[in-house]
Amino acid sequence: MVTTTVTTSSTVLSSPKAKQAPSITTTVSLNHVFPNSYKDDLAVHSLQVPADVGHARYLDQSLPYVPVFEEQYGPEVSSSLQTKYYTLTESGQAGIEAATATLHALFVQATEHVLANQESLASYFHIPAALWPRIQDSWARQYVMFIHELGTVVMMLTN
Structure with missing residues (x-):
């Protein structure tokens, strides 16, 4: 087993037009024990x-x-x-689930980074400017962050 510490900062953003969109900053530090996966796990x-x-x-x-x-x-x-x-063995499945959770966390972090730096990064995505406020609102309303903990995904919802 490999022990890895993941620290993530998350900011829920809201557009200037949003009436009651939350603006929440959360920092979560997680200690995960990621299972090793070996070639023999897949046959x-x-x-x-x-x-x-x-x-x-x-x-x-x-x-x-x-x-x-x-x-x-x-x-x-x-x-x-x-x-x-x-x-696939159980340890192979656990390895895939751990890798999937890590990838998901990276995508969430990347999305948050793009939304926090919209002015400098938006042009790379070729998304019409009129859609960015909707994307910001959708992100803010859907969730703050997903946390992968002990093999289950816990979702912290916002109002």
Whole structure:
């Protein structure tokens, strides 16, 4: 296990036109123990599909959309008689969940940074100026910050 400390500052912004949009600054310091994930956590398996199963038609031909679907994807259950699937261990899943939570926190932080520095960064996103107040209001109303703690996501809501 690797122990990592994450400190995040969050400011909820509001546009000048917002009547009662909150302006809240929160600082949260989290100590997480991120699980290690190893190559052995993910395994690729191969499966032979019997011809009578793989080439079987499985859709109801009487439905009007079935011919369109079959034209695009084929009428068989499987286009190949050999298929692959993946399995993941619990520690591998925990590693993916930890990485996903970290990525989410980074995206939240990046969004907050862009909204806090709108004047200098807005031009990079090619978003019409008329939409920025709505984006600011939406961000302020939806949430302050997501915190990934002990395998669950806790959301702190604002009014």
